Amino acid sequence: MTLITVDKVSRIYDDRQRKTQVTALDNVSLTVGRNEFLCLLGPSGCGKSTLLNMIAGFDMPTQGTVNVGGQVVQGPGADRGVVFQQPNLMPWLPVWENVAFHLKMQNMGKALRRERVQRFIEMVGLKGFENHFPSELSGGMNQRVGIARALLMNPEVILMDEPFGALDEQTKMDMHAELVRIWRESKSTIVFVTHGIDESLALGTHVAVMSARPGRIRELIPIELDRPRDPTSAVFNDYKRHILSLLRPEAPRPEAINLSHNESHHV
Numbered sequence: 001m002t003l004i005t006v007d008k009v010s011r012i013y014d015d016r017q018r019k020t021q022v023t024a025l026d027n028v029s030l031t032v033g034r035n036e037f038l039c040l041l042g043p044s045g046c047g048k049s050t051l052l053n054m055i056a057g058f059d060m061p062t063q064g065t066v067n068v069g070g071q072v073v074q075g076p077g078a079d080r081g082v083v084f085q086q087p088n089l090m091p092w093l094p095v096w097e098n099v100a101f102h103l104k105m106q107n108m109g110k111a112l113r114r115e116r117v118q119r120f121i122e123m124v125g126l127k128g129f130e131n132h133f134p135s136e137l138s139g140g141m142n143q144r145v146g147i148a149r150a151l152l153m154n155p156e157v158i159l160m161d162e163p164f165g166a167l168d169e170q171t172k173m174d175m176h177a178e179l180v181r182i183w184r185e186s187k188s189t190i191v192f193v194t195h196g197i198d199e200s201l202a203l204g205t206h207v208a209v210m211s212a213r214p215g216r217i218r219e220l221i222p223i224e225l226d227r228p229r230d231p232t233s234a235v236f237n238d239y240k241r242h243i244l245s246l247l248r249p250e251a252p253r254p255e256a257i258n259l260s261h262n263e264s265h266h267v
């Protein structure tokens, strides 16, 4: 069942300094089904964050509409939780209070807040660190706090903008496994921005490959790989070659990409 519909969306920014306009997105259409894990993949500046921000309701299309759960997006909402590259934690608050941030905004009492956050702290693997401060945690742990904070509101959609971009490779791989587990457990729908091909293939049920200037979707690829995914497997590398050929259309296309078992949609 479709949960998110991006319908013929364009976003043109005024570049006032250069007295020109920047077409960040050009006529982008995309659907995301309930419980899917969509990775938006593309080079720097292709409009990934712009698209994510419009689903989040932080920005509005110049043309076209974004619809989530049957409602046209007109601003941020509790149905959409956002995780940024930097978790933006409050350094003076312990882990559990950072996770409980939205509950405090709703004037929920301290005892109830403390009780409500525990499940989410455990879900992201931070049991035992409830009273630590952000400065006492690693980058990966801080990012888990940001994920728990987004999950707490039980959003239908989790929007993630390069959340693991600042992490080392090993921590990133651990976080991928965690995130897949969380996605399955919380039965949520995830839209995840990345410029990492391996990351998109480790995570997504679908990968939307975007092209730069103006930002368009080149192809929406369903990823039919068993989990846990093996980045050294032949079929993983078939997908990788195919994505590379889309990102570098000028490079010779690989002769034999065995994607015959996949249905690829051009959007």
Ligand SMILES: Nc1ncnc2c1ncn2[C@@H]1O[C@H](COP(=O)(O)OP(=O)(O)OP(=O)(O)O)[C@@H](O)[C@H]1O
Pocket: 013, 014, 015, 022, 023, 024, 042, 043, 044, 045, 046, 047, 048, 049, 050, 051, 195
């Ligand atoms: N507020 C703005 N004003 C003017 N131009 C903007 C604005 N926001 C984005 N842009 C331009 O729109 C294009 C797309 O930007 P966006 O941040 O969405 O790309 P991105 O794919 O997320 O890049 P990155 O991977 O580097 O974060 C870029 O050319 C950028 O310069």
